[in-house]
Amino acid sequence: MNISAYRADYLPLLGQLMNQMKLPQIINEAVTKPNSQAIVDAGTMISGMILNLLSDAKIRLYRLSHFFEDKPMPLIFPWKPDIAPSNFTEERSGNVLDEFYRSNPQKIFSMLTHGNIKLYNINTSSIRVDTTSKSFYGAYETNKPEPVDITQGFSKDKRPDLKQIIFGTATSSDGIPILGEVMSGNTSDMKFNNGWIKKVRQALEKNDDDFLLYTADSAAVTEDNLKLFKEYHIDMISRLPERYDLAEGLIDQAIMAGNGQR
Numbered sequence: 285m286n287i288s289a290y291r292a293d294y295l296p297l298l299g300q301l302m303n304q305m306k307l308p309q310i311i312n313e314a315v316t317k318p319n320s321q322a323i324v325d326a327g328t329m330i331s332g333m334i335l336n337l338l339s340d341a342k343i344r345l346y347r348l349s350h351f352f353e354d355k356p357m358p359l360i361f362p363w364k365p366d367i368a369p370s371n372f373t374e375e376r377s378g379n380v381l382d383e384f385y386r387s388n389p390q391k392i393f394s395m396l397t398h399g400n401i402k403l404y405n406i407n408t409s410s411i412r413v414d415t416t417s418k419s420f421y422g423a424y425e426t427n428k429p430e431p432v433d434i435t436q437g438f439s440k441d442k443r444p445d446l447k448q449i450i451f452g453t454a455t456s457s458d459g460i461p462i463l464g465e466v467m468s469g470n471t472s473d474m475k476f477n478n479g480w481i482k483k484v485r486q487a488l489e490k491n492d493d494d495f496l497l498y499t500a501d502s503a504a505v506t507e508d509n510l511k512l513f514k515e516y517h518i519d520m521i522s523r524l525p526e527r528y529d530l531a532e533g534l535i536d537q538a539i540m541a542g543n544g545q546r
Contacts, residue, residue, distance in 0.1 A: 295335055296359035302331050303362045305403065310395055316386045322379075324371045328364050329380040332372055335360065348372035390465065397462055398489065408488050410457040410497040413480065413504070415473055419446040437470035452476050454484070463487055473503030481512040492517050502526075 302308065308327025315326045324332075336351050337344055349372045358365035384392070401408060417440040424434040424447055434447045450471045454463035463484070467476065477500060490496055498504070498518050502525035513520045524531045 290356040291354045292356050292359060295339065295355060298335055298338060299360040299362055305396065305400055307331060307396060308363055310399065311392060314387050314392045314395065315383045322376060324367065324376055326380045326383050328361060328367065329372065329376060330384060348377060393464055394487065401462060406456050406460055406462060408456055408462055409495050411454045411462065411499065413454045413477070413498060413500040415450055415452045415476055416440055417448045417450055417469070419443045419448045421446060432466050433468040435469040452480065474506055477504040478509055478512065481509060481516060481518060485516060497521065
């Protein structure tokens with residue numbers, strides 16, 4: 285009797301969630317030029333990359349066939365149970381990433397988000413907004429205009445010597461990611477919030493009379509942004525930045541009030 289042992293971990297759970305979200309199907313419908321002759325469709329390949337990125341593998345997005353060698357493939361890919369680790373070739377990985385890029389990743393992410401909000405009945409009346417940076421080694425020099433520039437900016441991971449990109453994210457009050465955007469590395473938080481205030485209602489498919497609470501750090505508090513919050517009927521919670529003279533007095537009052545309660 286032959287017995288095969290595989291390492292499952294949490295990957296089958298992620299695979300089932302992807303299947304429930306119809307992630308591979310949505311990606312396949314969105315790619316610019318789907319390759320019907322390929323053994324691995326774009327949706328399955330991207331799903332495999334996501335599983336790899338969310339794992340504890342030391343090397344990411346490289347030698348995927350080796351990564352899946354000891355994994356229970358039918359459990360991880362329930363929509364394609366006959367797929368083999370050897371199908372995840374380097375050439376196919378590169379081609380799929382090119383297809384995905386040409387198909388507008390931001391648009392695909394929005395399609396997935398809207399579907400998940402309805403599927404899981406996620407409450408989007410209150411969102412928490414923030415940004416983070418991702419640093420890169422290397423020159424990343426190009427003469428071609430790119431949608432997102434890998435360039436130097438304010439580094440949130442304490443590496444101002446490296447070039448970076450910025451991720452803007454919004455989660456529900458339960459911490460579920462519902463919106464996201466990739467931006468150039470020199471995008472300021474003030475500029476980021478300014479752009480999101482203008483489009484967040486449309487992104488969440490909310491009418492002007494639907495309640496919407498926007499929680500962010502002090503970078504969201506500017507004169508222009510406050511006018512936009514009022515114009516787009518968005519309630520906002522933030523901390524008053526110290527560049528306002530009023531902030532110091534309010535902090536002192538809060539400390540005094542806190543001491544008085546002890």
